[in-house]
Amino acid sequence: MDFGFTDADDGFRAEARGWLLEHGEAGQDRRVWERTLGKSGWIGLGWPESGYGNRSATLTQQVAWAEEYARSSAPPRSGHIGENLLAPTLIAHGTDEQKSRFLPAIAAGDELWCQGYSEPGAGSDLAGVRTVAVREGDGYRISGQKIWTSLAHEADWCFVLARTEAGSRRHHGLSFLLVPMDQPGRIEVRPIRQLTGTSEFNEVFFDGALARGEHLVGGEGGGWSVAMSLLGFERGVSTLAQQVGFARELGRVVEAAVASGAVLDPVVRDRLVRQWAELRTMRWNALRTLGRAGDAGAPSVAKLLWGGWHQRLGELAMSVRGAAAAVGPVDWSPSAAYELDVLQHLFLFSRADTIYGGSDQVQRTIIAERVLGLPREPKGVV
Template identity: 85%
Template sequence: MDFGFTEEDETFRTEAKRWLAAHATGVQDRRTWERTLGQAGWIGLGWPEPGYGNRTATLTQQVVWAEEYARSPAPPRSGHIGENLLAPTLIAHGTPEQKSRFLPPIAAGDELWCQGYSEPDAGSDLAGVRTTAVREPRGYRITGQKIWTSLAHEADWCFVLARTDPGARRHHGLSFLLVPMDQPGRVEVRPIRQMTGTSDFNEVFFDGAHARAEHVVGGEGNGWRVAMSLLGFERGVSTLAQQIGFAEELGRVVRTAVDTGAADDPVVRDRLVRQWAELRTMRWNALRTLGGVGDPGAPSVAKLLWAGWHQRLGELATRVRGAAAGAGPADWSPAAPYELDESQHLFLFSRADTIYGGSDQIQRTIIAERVLGLPREPKGDV
């Protein structure tokens, strides 16, 4: 694909850069920031349908926005799950009423979402979910537990994959439900403290939580089809923005290697060059995928590429710092735990890269079965 930027794209880039420079500095409250983005129409650029409070943009302009956002001092997004995952799913599978109810608040930054997929005994094996949704006259009663639920502590709503047919097995009898989080006594969120000291992931417990009958997306029993469609939206334009962040992290590691003298080591130099070359390869692979060229395994290939790359970068970041990588500040004491610096956070957080968002094992299985046509892996009687 000839993925060049036109004069119109560069004009759009200038607008985006100026707006971010004027609004992104010093942002503290991420929910307020989402509303600021929504008021300016920056949420929902990739939606094919206008009219929900969003502006629309070409694919290259979406890339421009994602790249400029990554370069700006703006905070990490709280609304990306609703904007980039749920909204395209509703556009593809939702009823007109569901679209008109949920898309405008997402575009305005007024309602935040989380994803209720993984469970303690069904993380990578999504078809093994045990959360149930029992039909009642006015809707569903949901009971079960989800885990590793990103930003559930901030979310207003959760899209939940639950079993509505107790007699069905595996991917049959599942439904995709839209569940409000503000149900005291029925929905409980417990943050999970990570090695980095942060708690972006959560356990979510549903104890008879209510979902309205009209909030089933794609119809009862069609949850697996809808859920798989959603996963197809997970890796798109945002992948290129992610790579901008990766490039900045790599730049910091290179500068540290030069400052500490680690770059004098030919083995370290070789690893730094490899990281740079692999990042360029990931960019061209992402552009190729966005251009519609490739195969059904392209998203899995992309996940395998960046997860391993980022994990190796975290290891390299500690190597170039030497003993200082494991040290805290001079005034550290057990009574006052210190915050991790950038390289420490990079190393610890990147340990999870090959697991979350679909483990490496699952991605390789997808490529083997769906692209190469190899025999299916036995699933057992779960």
């Protein structure tokens, strides 16, 4: 792939930067912000089809938008899961009716989505899903539990991987269902409090929740192939935007090292330079793989690279500050809220980087088996 940007790309980048400067004020209501993006056609740039209210953009223009968004003061996105995961999956596997029903609403920012994959005991091992969906009339009744469900407390819909064939095992007998979240008494969302004190993730309990038959994607029993296809969309252009955020965090760590005097230590300087060099390498690797369709190992390599890098950055953020990194709130009264600073938050949140989104062990297994063709790991081996 040519790493350079054309004059047209530069013009697109300037338009994106100007629009974000005019509209992207921090602190806006996130749902209102999604509709603002949708009204100007900024949702769905990466879809292989346009005509749903989204703009058409080349791959390099998508990179430009993602990077400018990450550099702006615009609010965090709530529509990422619908825009970048579900929509490409529906375009690849959905019926014309499903695409007509859901894609315009996603492009307009009117409907937000969450992902019902992981379960207690079936996180990295997704084939161990135990949530069941039983046929009832023209639809399905879903019962079970999902966990680590990002933005479930905000979502209007959830795409759920459930077992529709009684007695089936592993990746057989699974189906991919689109489920409305507004089902009081049938769906319960419980936020999970994290080390950082925030609650981006949730537990979701389904107690006979209804999914309509026309909202089955890929046919009954075809859920595994649809789910794997969706995961292939998970790490694309957004990886480059993520790296812009990483660069900002690295800058804060460098500033902290200068302020504390730790930068005078040659070992610390070496670690800082290594973090910078590895971040540049990740960018070139991401650009190189974006234009290569069907590279089974690329998403796993990317996850291994950034997960370990970000975790090491969190550790370095604490190291350069010394004992001050462990200092808590000034007000030690029982009623005082514990407020983490940005580097403490970075350290605590990054402890999970090598686990969520597919653990390092799972990524290495994917590379070994699907790319290198090594023998499959025997099941049940500890």
